[in-house]
Amino acid sequence: MRLQARRLVMLLVGLLVSPALWAKWAVNMPEGVTDLSHSIYGLHMTIFWITVAIGVLVFAVMFWSVIFHRKSRGAKASEFHESTLVEILWTSIPFAILVVMAIPATKTLIEVYDADDADIDIKVTGYQWKWQYEYLGEDVSFFSNLSTSRDEINNSRPKNENYLLEVDEPLVVPIGKKIRFLVTGADVIHSWWVPELAVKKDAIPGFINESWTKINTPGIYRGQCAELCGKDHGFMPIVVDARPMDEYQEWLEGKRAEAEKIKELTQKDWTMDELMTRGEEVYTKVCVACHQANGQGIPPMFPPLKGNAIAVDRDKIGRHIEVLLYGVKGTAMQAFKDQLSEVDMAAVITYERNAWGNNTKEVVTPRDILDYKKDGKYTGQYSSEGGK
Template sequence: MALPATKVLVAQKDTTNADLTVKATGYQWKWGYDYISGEGEGLAFISTLDSSHRQMSDSGDVSNAPVDYLLKVDNPLVVPVGKKVRVITTANDVIHSFMVPAFGIKQDAIPGFVRDTWFRAEKVGDYYGQCAELCGKEHAYMPIHVKVVSAPEYTAWVAEQKKKAAARQDDPNKVWALADLLPRGEKVYAANCAACHQANGKGAGPIKPLDGSAIVLDEDHTKQIQILLHGAAGGAMPSWAQLSDTDLAAVASYTKNAWSNKTGQVVQPAEIVAQRGK
């Protein structure tokens, strides 16, 4: 009995000869996925809870909650069926844990450390998990969605994602007009900020409002940029440094001109570049 059991335990920890390697980075309160090797190498994106689910949770009315309530994300981790997938885990701020019960995996994601695990999905479909380590006030809103697709579908998805990634590689020295930045900033805000600060910018409870905020209205853009890059309030406001320079400039510009904040100010990507690392 001991010998076959030992073989199984060893196999569970054997992450070698993977067809695909993905790094999963835990953030408060989202996951970052980087495709390190295999088909899709070089792809990277952030995965956050769908904003409509967060709004439903905040409302207290879950009578019409969908079956994937608090599990739906904007960008799922997509992998091919039947392939060995190695998941390297780490974290950017506090300890998180990457858990997907259907695959029998649970691996802590620890700042400054690299751990790994692996799985092989045998059926096409949607598989869900959650951060399994208490990581702060938004811990309940940090789901994991793994979308398993066929090999041809995966190849097509990779090609489409690479096209999108190329389109997002903006020149950080480009000078944008406010009218061009605002639609992009609105999308970034809806995907990443509205869950806490609310769509109307009024905040909720301890979450500070952005509508009328002195920092947002200030002509000195560095104050708001530093908060976006490094977070604030002991992590209650997380860092968004993983977003692109143009996305950060767009969302800052949007908040400076949305609601009653009609400042006419434009934050340029070059300003974000200048503040990184400070």
């Protein structure tokens, strides 16, 4: 028992003197990199020092009274009743303090909610468990997914510095411009939170909440969903990439060109190997959290795809496409119609029908997806072309 106590003391001492522990020690909120975040931080510190002063004064009077007016020194309590002066003092002093605190607070709140005259409008939609960013008026829209590898999550390889705080597609914005965020949710309540930008807004289905920022310094700023939104709540990070205006414009042009390239790929004749390679990437990015890397799922909430009739029966290909497009009501299977391109849908369906030993040798092409969206049925007329 004595040896265990000694080991515990040594462990505590080691933790206390650990440079890594002290490097992350923080008791205050971050000051941030925007004018708004500086205003909020300034308000926070103003209120903090006011409360510190009140606390010091109250405890000083209390301890002075206890020490110098205690019964053992012969002190006798004064008796008074309905003292007008005392009632005026204990009412007017707190009122004056609240007024002093309310003036800077009101000024900062007005600034926080002033989202007018924005240079850029970005719609942010929370999904389980990813974010969609739509640049209004720019014809640019994409999803941002966690890019931390499953090996790190499963502890089979060391975790990197930005573990669970890295994405495949960051939100790119220009510096020096007022950016308005229109935040909503597609399924459950999420919360879009980037501490260094002083932005935290709930993403509620059916409602649109406004927030804004104006970033002064280029850089990468990270955040997370701050609302418990499901089993993978911790797996939907936010990464904001703030760039100079010329780099931002160049990025926008690149995203538009990328969208045009995807449209062209829809008409391409895809081989089985090409679809399987792309499908595995899509599956790892958007499906693996629920259906697992081995296709076994997490029954009963997330059914397996390995050996499942929907993924192996030829006459259920249409149903397979329908489920991916529109989801399944009353279950956790969401609709991917607006989340994946026709190319990615065809690729992931082909992958699911030929991975983990399913080996159906069946190919679904992007044109099959387009036809299904148009006519509501699968004909398979392009499968032989895709399987060349």
